[in-house]
Each structure stands twice: as C-alpha cells, then as structure tokens.
Amino acid sequence: MTSTDERLNRRGFIRDVVAAGVVATGAPAVVSRPLASEASGAQASLDGLDRYVEQALLDWRIPGAANAVVRDTRVMYAKSHGVKEIGGTDKVDENTLFQIGSTTKAFTTAALGILVDEGRITWDDAVVTYLPHFQLHDPWSTRNLTIRDAVTHRSGFLDYPGPGLEIIDTDEALRRMRYRAPAGPFRDSYNYSNLMFGLAGKSSSAHPEQHGPSSSKPGCFDLSR
Numbered sequence: 001m002t003s004t005d006e007r008l009n010r011r012g013f014i015r016d017v018v019a020a021g022v023v024a025t026g027a028p029a030v031v032s033r034p035l036a037s038e039a040s041g042a043q044a045s046l047d048g049l050d051r052y053v054e055q056a057l058l059d060w061r062i063p064g065a066a067n068a069v070v071r072d073t074r075v076m077y078a079k080s081h082g083v084k085e086i087g088g089t090d091k092v093d094e095n096t097l098f099q100i101g102s103t104t105k106a107f108t109t110a111a112l113g114i115l116v117d118e119g120r121i122t123w124d125d126a127v128v129t130y131l132p133h134f135q136l137h138d139p140w141s142t143r144n145l146t147i148r149d150a151v152t153h154r155s156g157f158l159d160y161p162g163p164g165l166e167i168i169d170t171d172e173a174l175r176r177m178r179y180r181a182p183a184g185p186f187r188d189s190y191n192y193s194n195l196m197f198g199l200a201g202k203s204s205s206a207h208p209e210q211h212g213p214s215s216s217k218p219g220c221f222d223l224s225r
Contacts, residue, residue: 064092108201123148130206135178150196156182159195170198
C-alpha cells in the first residue's frame with residue numbers, strides 16, 4: 001500500500017467516525033427518516049431498529065437518545081428517540097446537544113494533527129509557548145510540558161480534585177493545576193488527565209495564526225476532504 005493509499009484510507013476512516021458522531025454532537029442531521037437513496041437490501045436490515053432502541057430506552061431507563069448508522073461514509077439512518085430529561089416532554093431532535101465524553105479527545109488530537117501537518121505547531125512545542133500564564137506545581141515541569149506530553153497522559157499530573165466543570169470553567173480548572181502535586185514522575189508514568197487534553201486544545205486555539213477554538217473546525221468536520 002502506498003503512502004497516498006494510506007492517507008486516503010485514513011481520511012475515509014475519519015469521515016466514518018465524524019459522520020457517526022454528527023447526531024450525537026447535536027450537529028445538523030436528517031432526523032426521523034433514513035436516506036431513501038440507499039439499496040433496499042441494506043435498508044431492510046435496519047427494520048426493527050426503532051423498536052429495539054425504544055425498548056432499550058425503557059430497559060436502561062434512559063429518557064432519550066439520538067442514533068446514526070453509517071455505511072461507507074454514507075448516513076443510512078439518523079433518528080432521535082424520547083425526551084431530553086426524565087419527566088419532561090421536550091423531545092430529542094437534531095439540535096439536542098449530548099455530552100459525548102472522551103470522544104472529544106479524538107477531535108482534539110485530530111485538530112492538533114492538522115496544525116502539525118500544516119507546519120503551524122509541533123507536537124513537542126512547550127505549552128507555555130502559547131499559554132505563558134499556565135503553571136504546574138513546579139517551574140521545571142511548567143517549562144518543559146509539551147503538547148505531546150499533554151495528549152499522551154505522561155505529564156505526571158491527574159485532574160484537579162476540586163469542583164467539576166459543571167461548576168467551574170476550563171480556564172479556572174487549569175489555573176488550579178498549579179496547586180496539584182504530581183501523582184507520578186514526569187514522562188515516566190501514566191496518569192490519565194482530562195484537563196491535560198483541555199490544555200492541549202487551549203494551546204492550539206491560542207496559536208497566533210488561529211482565531212479561537214473553532215478555527216480548526218472546518219478541517220475536522222469537512223467530510224469532503
């Protein structure tokens with residue numbers, strides 16, 4: 001396989017992943033009907049999916065969900081089910097936003113990878129190059145922490161054990177990291193940290209050629225690429 005083939009296959013895979021996440025992230029999508037242009041045999045295989053999802057919501061006591069089935073980068077099915085909260089009547093639709101957990105880590109590293117490919121940043125740039133006010137527990141770690149360190153969980157630091165991001169914003173949570181002692185040796189231990197991914201994302205959006213966190217969005221979500 002040539003390097004060109006590998007890049008095309010990788011792009012196809014990314015398109016599959018992003019397309020499958022469109023409904024879950026609340027992005028605009030065709031809701032409540034499958035695409036009519038698909039082969040009848042493939043479409044028939046989705047018969048009963050509505051009933052299955054509705055029963056799963058009851059079994060797992062989930063108020064609502066949005067689901068998509070993607071085949072060869074094409075959306076075969078996209079539909080919302082149920083309501084937004086227990087006891088409510090407001091139905092889930094194509095504009096409903098869901099917490100999608102660590103899926104955002106893939107988005108963050110994909111956006112960073114695009115900037116690396118474009119020569120705007122490198123994985124081994126120090127975070128303080130773009131966020132000079134950021135501090136960790138000790139000055140040496142602060143100076144040497146790189147974007148690569150942040151997205152590979154090798155900073156030695158766990159998340160700040162304070163209020164969750166439901167109460168304080170990312171900037172405040174990152175500011176409080178300076179009061180957090182390391183859980184393990186720098187670059188010689190694995191310590192899972194959500195905030196380090198937030199830090200990496202902040203670093204990319206603070207790049208002088210960028211214009212905010214949404215600046216990398218077209219490169220990640222343009223499915224024609």
